[in-house]
Amino acid sequence: MTPVIETRGLVKRYDGELAVAGIDLVIGPGEIFGLVGPNGAGKTTTMKILATLLPPTAGEAFVCGISVTEHPIEVRRRIGYMPDFYGVYDDLRVWEYLDFFARCYGVPAARRAGMIGELLEIVGLSDRRRSYVETLSRGMRQRLCLAHTLVHDPAVLILDEPASGLDPRARVEMREILRELRGMGKTILVSSHILPELAEMCTGVGIIDRGRLLRSGSINEIERSLRATALLNIDVLGDAEALASARDWLGTDPRVGDVLMTSDPSDGATRLEVPFDGGADEQAALLAAMVQAGHRVSAFSHATSDLEEIFLKVTGQQDQVEAA
C-alpha cells in the first residue's frame, strides 16, 4: 500500500526542548488515522510539520510522496489543514469565507459557486449560507473550518482536534462528517486527546506521548500487541453460592486478576468482572474450561477495552519503563 502520509525519524526541537522525538508514521490512502495523546504530546507539532507550517529539526516528512520541506507549496495544494486554534474572518458571510479560500487555492470561478453549495451541504450549513461568520456557534464555526479545508478537494486532510470544545451532539455531527469524508476517499489524519471520540471511526491509531509514537496500528492490533488485560463480564446462572464458587474457580487461574462481583444497576443482576491477561484464544479456552468445570455460564462478554484504557495502559507502561 502506498503511503499518503509518511514521516521518517521526525524530530522537532523548540529551544532545546524535544517536542517530537523521532516519529515514523505511515498512513495509507483512504485511512482515517487518529493521533492520540495528552496535551503537549507532540500531535500539533507533527501536524504542523505535515502542513508545512513548521520545518522539522531532523527527519523527513512526505505527503503524497512530496517532501514538505522541499516543495511546501506543492504539498499545500494536496492537503486541507485545520489547526487546533484558529480564528475566522468574522466580517465575512459564510459563503464569502469559503469563496475566499477557494480563490486562495486557485479554484476557477465557474466551479466555486457549485462547490460552495456542496460543501455547505456536507457540513450541514446550507441554511447559514448568507449569515455572517461571527453569528455562528462554535460547532458551526468548527464545521465551517472543516469545509474550508475541502475547497480545493484535497486528497489529504490534516485535522487538529476538530471536535475540541464541542458539545456531545456537535461531536457526533463532526464524527458523521468525517465518516462521510472517508467515504469520499479522503485520507484523514485527525488528532484528539479525548480518545473515545476516535475509537469508532479510525482505521488506525497512533498513540503519542512526549514526542514518541508509542504504538501504531489498528485499535485491534494495538490491543493484541499489548496482550491487553481484557476485562471480561461473566454471568453465571444460579444463586450467590454458584457465583462465589465460579469466582473461586477463576481465582485459581494465574492469568486472572482480582475478580469483582458487581451488581448491574439496570437489572439488579450480579455478575463477575474478570481482568484476564490473555488474547482472544486464551479467553475462548477459559470459557470452555469454565463450562467443563460445571459453571453455568450464561453470558461471557468481552468488554472491549476502549481507546481510553489502551491509552492509559500504553502511557502507563511508558512511565513504568522510565521509572525503572
Add this chain to the structure above:
Amino acid sequence: MTATGWAGADRRLAAPREFFSAVSTIMVKELRSRMRGRRAFVVLTVYLGLLALIAYGIYTVVAPSARNQAAFGFGGPTFANASAIIGQTIFSLLSVFQLILVCFIAPAFTAGQISLEREKQTLDLLISTPMRPGAIVAGKLLAALAFVGLMIVAAIPISAIVLMYGGASIDDIVRQQVVLLATALGFGAVGLFFSALLKRTQIATVLTYCTVLAFTLGTVMLFIFWTVLVTRDATNVGPLGPTQRAPEQIVYLNPMVGMLDVVANTEPGGGGGIASMMNQLRGTPGVDPTLGGAGGQVCKGNVCFAADQFGNPIGNVAIDPGPIVPQAVGGYFWPRFVITFGALAILLTIASARLVIPAPMRFAFRRRRRGLPPLPEGPMTAEAGSRVASPIVDEIPSPADD
C-alpha cells in the same frame, strides 16, 4: 470535482497568473470586509467634510487680505491677481492638510494587517494555502491603498475649487495627487512592514507612526542640523554650495517637501515663502549660482525681483530675470520624492513578504530558490523508497468518482 486538476497546468506559465490571482483574492476579501457596513462611508464623509470645511475656512480668511495684497502688492491691482492669490492659498493649504491626513490614515489601514491576522489566529489558515507570501502582502497593501486612494481621488473636486480662482492649474492638481498617492503607498508599506515584523498590532502601530514622524519631521531636522554643523564656521552667508549643505537626498524621503515643492511650482511663484524654502533646500535661494553675486532674485510669474538670501523680495521693482526661468523654483523635489517612496514601498513589501512566513519556515523557501530537487512524479513507497510512476491523484478517488 476532480482532484487538483487545475494544478496540472504548466507551472512556468501559470506562476504570474497565480500571483495576480492571489493578489486579487486578498484584495477582494479585504475590500469586502472594509467597505462593509457604515464605517468606510463615515470615514470617507468625515474626510471630505473636513477638507471642504478647511477649504471654506481658508477662503474666508484669505479673501479680504488677498484683495488688499492685490491692490497694493506686486503685479498691480488686478482682480485676476487677487483671485489667483486666493486660489493658490487654498491649493497650498489644502494640499498640506490632505498630506497630513494621508500621513495619518494610510499607516492606520496597514499597521494591523498582518499582526491582526496573527492575533486573531487566521494567519496559519492563510499561509497554509499555496499563495505566495509576496502575493498575500501585495494584496493587503493594494487593498489598503485602494481605500486611501478612493479618499484621495474623492477629494479632487475640493482641490478643483482652485480652478475657479486660478493660481493653480490642472497640472498642479495632478502632481498633488501623485504625491498624495506616493505618500499613501510609502507609509502604507511602512505600516505593513512593521505589522509583518512584530507580533503585536499596538507596537507595530506605534513604530509605524514613529517612522512617519521621522520621515516628515526628522528628515528636515536632520537636514537643518547637518547643514548647521557643516556651515557653522563658514563666513559666507550667501547661497550655500552643495559641499556646504547636508546631502539633499535626506529630504527626498519627506512627503512634506515633495508636496511643498508641488505648491512652489504653481503659477504665481508658489507663495513666495514656500518657493524660497524649496530653493533653500536646493542651495539656490532664488538665484542661479552661475550668476554669482550676493542675494538673488525671486520670481512671481514672469516678473522677477531682487531677493535677500532667504528668498524674500527686496522692494517691488522688477529686475531682469536673466537666465532664470520662473518654473525653476519648483518641480525639483517632488519627482525625486515619488521615485524614492515608490522604491521604498517595493523594498518594504518584499521584506514584509519574507516576514509573513513563520520564522522557522523561511529556510524552506530559501532552499526552494537554490535549485530544488525535482518534484517526485509519483508517491514514495514505504518499502523501497522508490518512486511510483502513477501520480497519486489517480489513486485517491475524488468525490465525483463516487
